[in-house]
Amino acid sequence: MEGYWLTHFETAESRGDGISILHDGELLGGDLEHLWSGSYEEDGTHVSARIRIVPVVAWPEEELIAREPPIILSLAGQFTDDFARLGGNAEHKKDLHFDITLRKCREALAAKSHPEATAETTVPQGANR
Secondary structure, rough: OEEEEEEEEEEEEEEEEEEEEEEEEEEEEEEEEEEEEEEEEEOOOOEEEEEEEEEEOOOOOOOOOOOOOOOEEEEEEEEOOOOEEEEEEEEOOOOOOOEEEEEEEEEHHHHHHHHHHHHOOOOOOOOOO
């Protein structure tokens, strides 16, 4: 599951989209109003994750401030090379259910399929002027 994933989440009250980066069992990501981090484990096509979501607000001084207490999610689901679906609940509030869909970013898939596309790109003369 390693790579960059477009992340869509839904609850009964809200939904949103962001980006997640998965690498070596660790997960990092965010959207315009949340930061998330955690860990994941793969077992065949099954995946489980424990994620800490922090609702944030950005101030003009580029400082991030937590708006509310973090939410800890326990999730489980299935995945393929380019798609994953997980569901689970907030640990502190069992009636708060999350459905999360992940889609592998196309650029990452293209780079995997065509390694020459990631080679250093040369800038045409005069383009920097």
